Amino acid sequence: MSFGKLKSARKARDLHSFVKSDTASESSKSEEADVNAGASHELQPSPLAAEEPANKKPRLDPLPDEAGTSGQQPAQPAEKPSSPEQSIAAAGSSTHAKEKAKLVALHGCHRLLPSSLEILETSRHGRGIFAKSALQAGAVIMSIVPHVSVLSTQYLDQYCSSCAAPAQEAGLKRCPKCKTVYYCNQECQNKDWVWHKHECNALQKWATSAPSQEVSVPGDAVRCLGRILWGTQREGPDSTWVKEIQMMQSNRSSLQPSSFESHAHLAHSVVRYLGANSPGDLEPYGLNSAGDLVDLISRFTTNTFTLTSVSLTPIGICIAPTMAFANHSCDPNAVIVFPRAPNTPRSREPSMNLVALRDIAPGKEVRIAYVDTTLPKHLRQRELKETYNFTCQCKLCTRAVPVDAREALWCPKQCGGTCPLPTEENNLSRCVKCKAAVTNVDAVLDAVRVGQEALDKATSLQFIDPAKAKQYTTNLIPILTTAGLTPSSHPLLAMTHLHLELAIASLPSSMSQGSLDEAIRTAAKYSAGLQGLLPKGHPIRAVALGELGKLLAVDEPSPPTDQAEASKFPPSGPPRLKLAYESLVRAHEELLIGFGKANQGGHVGRDVRDAVVRLEKELGVWNTGIKNTLEDTLLAQRTK
Numbered sequence: 206m207s208f209g210k211l212k213s214a215r216k217a218r219d220l221h222s223f224v225k226s227d228t229a230s231e232s233s234k235s236e237e238a239d240v241n242a243g244a245s246h247e248l249q250p251s252p253l254a255a256e257e258p259a260n261k262k263p264r265l266d267p268l269p270d271e272a273g274t275s276g277q278q279p280a281q282p283a284e285k286p287s288s289p290e291q292s293i294a295a296a297g298s299s300t301h302a303k304e305k306a307k308l309v310a311l312h313g314c315h316r317l318l319p320s321s322l323e324i325l326e327t328s329r330h331g332r333g334i335f336a337k338s339a340l341q342a343g344a345v346i347m348s349i350v351p352h353v354s355v356l357s358t359q360y361l362d363q364y365c366s367s368c369a370a371p372a373q374e375a376g377l378k379r380c381p382k383c384k385t386v387y388y389c390n391q392e393c394q395n396k397d398w399v400w401h402k403h404e405c406n407a408l409q410k411w412a413t414s415a416p417s418q419e420v421s422v423p424g425d426a427v428r429c430l431g432r433i434l435w436g437t438q439r440e441g442p443d444s445t446w447v448k449e450i451q452m453m454q455s456n457r458s459s460l461q462p463s464s465f466e467s468h469a470h471l472a473h474s475v476v477r478y479l480g481a482n483s484p485g486d487l488e489p490y491g492l493n494s495a496g497d498l499v500d501l502i503s504r505f506t507t508n509t510f511t512l513t514s515v516s517l518t519p520i521g522i523c524i525a526p527t528m529a530f531a532n533h534s535c536d537p538n539a540v541i542v543f544p545r546a547p548n549t550p551r552s553r554e555p556s557m558n559l560v561a562l563r564d565i566a567p568g569k570e571v572r573i574a575y576v577d578t579t580l581p582k583h584l585r586q587r588e589l590k591e592t593y594n595f596t597c598q599c600k601l602c603t604r605a606v607p608v609d610a611r612e613a614l615w616c617p618k619q620c621g622g623t624c625p626l627p628t629e630e631n632n633l634s635r636c637v638k639c640k641a642a643v644t645n646v647d648a649v650l651d652a653v654r655v656g657q658e659a660l661d662k663a664t665s666l667q668f669i670d671p672a673k674a675k676q677y678t679t680n681l682i683p684i685l686t687t688a689g690l691t692p693s694s695h696p697l698l699a700m701t702h703l704h705l706e707l708a709i710a711s712l713p714s715s716m717s718q719g720s721l722d723e724a725i726r727t728a729a730k731y732s733a734g735l736q737g738l739l740p741k742g743h744p745i746r747a748v749a750l751g752e753l754g755k756l757l758a759v760d761e762p763s764p765p766t767d768q769a770e771a772s773k774f775p776p777s778g779p780p781r782l783k784l785a786y787e788s789l790v791r792a793h794e795e796l797l798i799g800f801g802k803a804n805q806g807g808h809v810g811r812d813v814r815d816a817v818v819r820l821e822k823e824l825g826v827w828n829t830g831i832k833n834t835l836e837d838t839l840l841a842q843r844t845k
């Protein structure tokens with residue numbers, strides 16, 4: 206999932222790392238085929254005035270009913286709420302010592318909350334999701350379709366704006382009117398029309414008045430808020446759909462000064478996007494004062510999730526009020542994923558799943574991470590304060606440990622122990638095992654500072670100039686490694702991840718044994734770094750392991766000819782295939798947890814399982830070949 210700061214999209218290091226929203230800057234460039242290109246005119250989306258005549262095609266999906274269930278899973282019969290007293294006892298006994306938790310009245314809303322969960326309120330965290338019955342690791346705790354979802358601008362031409370599926374070989378079809386959004390097919394277009402009939406017009410107007418091509422498409426936050434407001438206008442103030450959005454927490458009264466400017470900018474952009482010229486124009490959207498708009502924006506930034514691809518690339522943002530009850534922990538017991546399970550019909554995508562990462566006992570709170578939990582504490586805390594306005598008190602943030610793996614150096618005497626990363630304030634650092642002192646403190650501090658700067662630059666260049674971004678990562682990884690940072694440490698882990706993404710992206714055009722082996726070494730380092738930080742079954746760790754296995758399985762160069770060759774990583778010949786197989790089997794086990802057992806580990810889980818089956822056959826051939834050769838040799842000896 207992800208709550209997150211509004212910043213440019215990059216692959217989520219933590220699913221939960223919050224909204225990675227693009228700004229109103231990029232435009233759709235690709236010239237894919239238009240939706241309905243060549244089809245009869247009547248099937249095309251209308252250029253749209255404010256309201257589409259009821260008899261005009263395309264026929265749209267029915268509007269959500271008063272229960273707000275349209276397009277979502279059928280409501281599960283909600284179990285009778287347990288009495289408030291029971292809830293208090295349950296939560297009080299196993300969550301926060303001596304803390305009272307009271308049952309939150311949902312007033313007929315949130316009907317998709319499964320009977321295994323309840324919403325309780327504590328003084329520390331406000332409302333949160335609590336388990337009413339035991340939940341096992343890998344259990345899909347809740348599965349819903351968000352109220353609204355939009356793609357980041359850079360992905361508009363790569364994913365369907367309705368179901369969020371990636372473009373298939375046949376490509377996506379573009380809306381011929383706004384030329385901005387793309388769909389798998391007409392079914393997806395029709396389903397999205399309920400939103401797009403307003404959006405199409407607004408996008409065209411926005412593009413006409415844009416000062417440059419770069420800003421001809423509004424950012425995802427603006428487009429998402431547009432959909433929320435059109436939904437509000439359509440559903441009406443008394444609808445469950447609107448009430449659920451209004452129930453989301455607003456931090457308006459305690460907004461951080463650092464957020465003032467971005468919120469004001471967003472508010473202005475939304476007003477322009479809606480084409481409103483006076484305060485009266487905003488009333489149909491339930492905005493009766495400037496304060497209402499500020500409230501909406503605060504609610505939006507506090508509760509937005511990152512929409513991710515099946516392999517966790519952040520591709521957009523979404524609003525899902527029931528999921529938004531989930532509070533944060535830097536050591537979460539659940540994650541939010543978009544697995545694209547085999548049994549989920551396209552019409553119910555994007556399907557957002559809350560999955561248990563470990564067993565959760567009745568009465569325990571279900572918590573997700575809003576930020577990238579591979580980041581060191583000061584960076585996590587900063588983001589949590591800026592975007593969500595709280596100071597995390599989870600164990601990871603409060604318990605003193607000799608060394609946090611996110612900020613660690615190898616022992617200078619190479620005893621195998623680690624030392625805490627020195628800081629400007631505290632530059633005395635010793636190995637926790639042999640007590641050897643770190644002597645090159647200035648060099649380490651410099652490397653970390655330069656590494657962070659290079660990471661920021663490379664991240665911003667990742668899509669616009671990948672070659673330059675790769676130059677940064679290629680140059681900086683050895684500097685950070687030489688300074689002694691462990692693979693789990695920041696910014697080395699993040700740099701390794703980015704380097705891997707860039708390497709994989711460039712593989713198809715520059716495939717050679719050398720580039721493949723280099724990508725495998727990077728994947729192995731990244732995976733090793735994650736193993737030290739994330740629990741088994743975490744989807745990020747599982748996907749990384751699957752990526753390593755698949756790279757190893759690309760081909761197996763001939764067996765080594767000498768000892769030096771034989772000890773190289775990655776290995777060649779059958780040992781390489783064996784390593785690929787082992788990595789994929791482990792990845793599959795972890796994917797089943799991170800993306801849900803009922804989802805067969807999601808799309809990636811099924812993909813990895815298929816790769817395992819293929820490798821089993823290949824290894825079978827190798828093993829049979831070896832067995833036959835041995836038997837032939839034995840036979841030859843006997844015959845002699």
Ligand SMILES: C[S@@+](CC[C@H](N)C(=O)[O-])C[C@H]1O[C@@H](n2cnc3c(N)ncnc32)[C@H](O)[C@@H]1O
Pocket residue numbers: 208329330331332333452453454456507508529530531532533534592593594595596597598
């Ligand atoms: C997405 S909402 C979560 C649900 C929220 N507690 C509610 O009552 O609606 C995010 C807000 O919840 C609160 N919150 C979430 N996790 C927290 C935590 N670990 N400690 C303190 N407050 C937390 C913060 O106020 C944050 O801005």
